[in-house]
Amino acid sequence: MTATITGEPGEYWLTVGDERTTVTIDDGAGDGGRAAATLSVRVPAETSDSFAVDVRGGPVGRLE
Structure with a gap:
């Protein structure tokens, strides 16, 4: 499966x-x-x- 992530510049999971x-x-x-x-x-x-697929994601958090 290929997923396209759309967002602001940065790292995502x-x-x-x-x-x-x-x-x-x-x-x-x-x-x-x-x-x-x-x-x-x-x-x-x-x-x-058909079958269900659980997809989760978000930005990678950074501690500073």
């Missing part, structure tokens, strides 16, 4: 199921405030035409 990754939106890199993250999604062996 994204979790799908048990897999977590971070992406960085660069300042002025011409990316339009977007970054892409690719994560694996487990498809249940016994599924109908």
